[in-house]
Amino acid sequence: MIDPFSRYPAPVRHRLVYLAVTAIMLLGLLAFALRGVIAGG
Amino acid sequence: MNPRLLLAIYLAITLAPLGLSAFSGRPARSLWDELASGAGMLAYAIILAEFLLSGRFRSISRRIGMDVTMRFHQLFARSALVFALLHPFLYRAPSKPPYPWDTTRQLTLTDDLSAIASGVAAWLLLTPLVLQAIGRDRLDMRYEVWRLMHGLGAAAVAALLLHHTLAAGRYSADPVLAAVWIGLFAIALASLLSIYLVKPVLKRMRPWVVDSVRPVAARTWEVTLAPRGHGGLRYLAGQFAWLNIGHGPASLFENPFSISSAPAAGNRVAFIIKELGDFTRTVGRIRPGTPAYLDAPHGHLCVAGRDEPGIALIAGGVGIAPLLGILRQLRLDRDPRPTLLAYGNRVAEQIVCRDEIDDLARHHGTRVIHALQEPPPGWTGHSGMLDAAFFRDHLADPGMREWLFVICGPPAMMDAAETALIGLGVPARQIICERFRYD
Numbered sequence: 001m002i003d004p005f006s007r008y009p010a011p012v013r014h015r016l017v018y019l020a021v022t023a024i025m026l027l028g029l030l031a032f033a034l035r036g037v038i039a040g041g
Numbered sequence: 042m043n044p045r046l047l048l049a050i051y052l053a054i055t056l057a058p059l060g061l062s063a064f065s066g067r068p069a070r071s072l073w074d075e076l077a078s079g080a081g082m083l084a085y086a087i088i089l090a091e092f093l094l095s096g097r098f099r100s101i102s103r104r105i106g107m108d109v110t111m112r113f114h115q116l117f118a119r120s121a122l123v124f125a126l127l128h129p130f131l132y133r134a135p136s137k138p139p140y141p142w143d144t145t146r147q148l149t150l151t152d153d154l155s156a157i158a159s160g161v162a163a164w165l166l167l168t169p170l171v172l173q174a175i176g177r178d179r180l181d182m183r184y185e186v187w188r189l190m191h192g193l194g195a196a197a198v199a200a201l202l203l204h205h206t207l208a209a210g211r212y213s214a215d216p217v218l219a220a221v222w223i224g225l226f227a228i229a230l231a232s233l234l235s236i237y238l239v240k241p242v243l244k245r246m247r248p249w250v251v252d253s254v255r256p257v258a259a260r261t262w263e264v265t266l267a268p269r270g271h272g273g274l275r276y277l278a279g280q281f282a283w284l285n286i287g288h289g290p291a292s293l294f295e296n297p298f299s300i301s302s303a304p305a306a307g308n309r310v311a312f313i314i315k316e317l318g319d320f321t322r323t324v325g326r327i328r329p330g331t332p333a334y335l336d337a338p339h340g341h342l343c344v345a346g347r348d349e350p351g352i353a354l355i356a357g358g359v360g361i362a363p364l365l366g367i368l369r370q371l372r373l374d375r376d377p378r379p380t381l382l383a384y385g386n387r388v389a390e391q392i393v394c395r396d397e398i399d400d401l402a403r404h405h406g407t408r409v410i411h412a413l414q415e416p417p418p419g420w421t422g423h424s425g426m427l428d429a430a431f432f433r434d435h436l437a438d439p440g441m442r443e444w445l446f447v448i449c450g451p452p453a454m455m456d457a458a459e460t461a462l463i464g465l466g467v468p469a470r471q472i473i474c475e476r477f478r479y480d
């Protein structure tokens with residue numbers, strides 16, 4: 001599998017991975033919070 | 042374990058409570074109330090996962106390195122803090138007894154004072170816990186004292202939050218989610234117990250003794266340990282150990298040091314230790330015969346099993362320690378691949394094991410480039426730092442693009458080396474590093 005961050009040195013790469021994981025967490029949180037709004041139309 | 046799998050497990054652990062809550066069958070509340078609960082759940086899940094990112098678990102740090110494990114530990118602690126700080130302020134529903142018709146508690150928050158108190162206590166404790174860790178270097182506090190406070194503080198936060206989550210959490214009324222919280226808390230607690238109770242017992246069963254202490258450069262010592270009553274340590278060249286000399290097996294006085302010996306050389310293990318602070322400044326006074334304990338092996342700075350056609354080792358200062366172990370092992374294995382050692386120091390007196398390194402150049406064919414920032418008159422090596430220009434000059438040979446690059450040294454040198462190598466087209470998977478400072 002191609003690593004999208006492999007062009008960057010380790011400290012930058014790790015921050016990018018951290019940001020990507022945090023973004024997924026935020027999406028999870030938003031999906032959780034918005035599910036009532038979405039279901040309610 | 043594969044880093045991608047580790048990330049997937051991490052996300053599964055931290056997002057599981059949100060997922061279980063969403064599918065618990067309870068009707069959703071207002072956007073803000075759900076955001077508040079969700080932020081609280083995320084914060085607690087991240088905090089519990091932090092225990093596994095403490096750098097002491099080989100299945101994690103063996104794959105990604107202790108420095109990387111610790112970096113994620115530090116970064117996610119900040120995320121947990123932000124989610125936790127926001128949690129109480131996002132709620133809009135009132136805190137009062139439930140309405141008789143509101144059986145799933147859609148409209149009100151708990152009014153149970155003990156449930157609120159445990160949450161407030163954890164909330165108040167978390168901020169200093171994280172800030173104290175971020176500012177540790179600026180505190181006038183021994184590392185071991187800080188470590189004890191950090192461990193106890195984290196355990197207290199986790200326990201208080203378990204009470205708060207189970208007593209106040211709307212979704213924790215669901216037995217599956219409650220079981221998940223208790224399970225995650227039990228894993229976190231078990232990780233602490235394994236470090237502070239199980240490991241000391243294992244260490245007591247495999248004691249070591251200081252065999253010799255000798256100076257190998259200015260303010261730098263080689264300490265050799267011999268196993269006492271057991272066969273020694275199974276490790277790979279380049280790995281590191283938590284070393285405790287002269288204290289009991291359960292002592293908090295232990296520091297991480299790379300193993301500079303080669304496993305093939307016998308059952309003694311050696312460390313190269315540079316004087317820096319409280320413990321390392323006393324190393325020269327350690328007497329042979331002093332008892333010692335090891336928590337090892339840890340780390341991923343290993344060339345064993347790598348099949349790149351050549352190996353370049355880039356060391357700065359005492360970062361030579363693990364790389365010397367690797368070179369010693371390659372020599373004992375009669376590894377036929379070409380090797381290069383670029384080794385930077387400030388002055389010539391800091392060059393560790395200089396005769397042995399010259400010998401490696403003569404007998405193993407290692408190409409050695411010494412670099413000195415303050416070279417003496419008549420110096421024939423490189424003058425200056427191991428910086429971007431140095432790497433472009435010495436590592437640009439297209440034949441080296443397939444090599445494995447192993448880097449250990451001061452952070453600025455490591456950053457320069459990695460950036461230069463990536464700029465030269467070396468794929469990141471062919472660059473391995475271990476940082477001695479992870480903050």
Ligand SMILES: Cc1cc2nc3c(=O)[nH]c(=O)nc-3n(C[C@H](O)[C@H](O)[C@H](O)COP(=O)(O)OP(=O)(O)OC[C@H]3O[C@@H](n4cnc5c(N)ncnc54)[C@H](O)[C@@H]3O)c2cc1C
Nearest residue numbers: 184295296297298299313314315318319320321359362477
């Ligand atoms: C993976 C790894 C491998 C290392 N290998 C070597 C090596 O081969 N040779 C060498 O000379 N140094 C090595 N170090 C650095 C070494 O661990 C520190 O220099 C040493 O712990 C400092 O201890 P001190 O009591 O003398 O200094 P202190 O004054 O107590 O501490 C100075 C700094 O060292 C760090 N430190 C201190 N104690 C610990 C500890 N128990 N755990 C983690 N960090 C600590 C902290 O950042 C602290 O602020 C390595 C570090 C790591 C993380």
